[in-house]
Amino acid sequence: MRFSVGEYAVCPGHGVGQVCNIEKKTASTASVQDFYIVRLSNGLKVMVPVGNNTGIRKLASEEEISEVFNLLSNHEISIDNSTWNRRYREYSEKIKSGDLLEIADVLRSLSLLGGRKQLSFGEKKMLNQCRDLLVQEIAISKGNERPSVSSAIDSCFQKRAS
Numbered sequence: 001m002r003f004s005v006g007e008y009a010v011c012p013g014h015g016v017g018q019v020c021n022i023e024k025k026t027a028s029t030a031s032v033q034d035f036y037i038v039r040l041s042n043g044l045k046v047m048v049p050v051g052n053n054t055g056i057r058k059l060a061s062e063e064e065i066s067e068v069f070n071l072l073s074n075h076e077i078s079i080d081n082s083t084w085n086r087r088y089r090e091y092s093e094k095i096k097s098g099d100l101l102e103i104a105d106v107l108r109s110l111s112l113l114g115g116r117k118q119l120s121f122g123e124k125k126m127l128n129q130c131r132d133l134l135v136q137e138i139a140i141s142k143g144n145e146r147p148s149v150s151s152a153i154d155s156c157f158q159k160r161a162s
Contacts, residue, residue: 001058002050008140009038009056011046012098015136016059022050041136059141060100068104068134072156079113084120091126100137106130111157 003009003019010016017038025047027033034050048055060068080087091110094102107130110123119127131153139149 003036003056008059009036010059010098010137011038011040011048011056013096014040014044014046015133016041016140017046017056020045023047057098060137062142064100065138065141068100068138069152069156071101071104072108072153075108075112077108077112079116080109084123088120088122088126091123095126095130095133100134103130103133107134107153 005019005021007019008016009019017040019036020039021037023035023037024032025035027049035047036050036056038046038048038056040046080090087109091106094106107127110119110127110130113119113123114127131150134153135146135149138144139146142149
């Protein structure tokens with residue numbers, strides 16, 4: 001998967017960034033390699049080797065975004081009742097994968113669990129991270145404003161309360 005300068009890319013666990021340059025750098029093996037320089041929304045710059053299929057990915061398609069909203073709206077799931085630290089480890093792996101549906105699944109699980117019991121500090125932080133990652137990518141992918149995407153995500157859980 002190739003990216004061009006100016007194109008948006010998703011860095012798993014970090015969010016959406018813009019490819020601001022492609023530079024040649026000397027890698028640890030003393031060979032010269034091309035790297036994407038990706039500037040994230042928080043100002044952080046990430047170097048990802050060109051050709052590294054796990055480093056970055058394209059923005060979500062309209063179909064993937066539709067799947068995310070279908071997943072968020074489906075509340076007919078069993079809630080994981082394992083200890084918070086076990087859930088935290090499992091959910092961390094899903095977030096690190098960078099897969100939009102996995103991130104949405106963590107958001108849904110934590111939101112539904114939070115409706116039944118108090119979330120730990122770490123779980124609340126993770127819930128907010130997932131929400132931010134989804135809002136950021138969907139807003140950029142669809143060209144929408146973040147508040148409208150945020151409201152659309154919130155509405156998936158307000159239906160549950162009705």
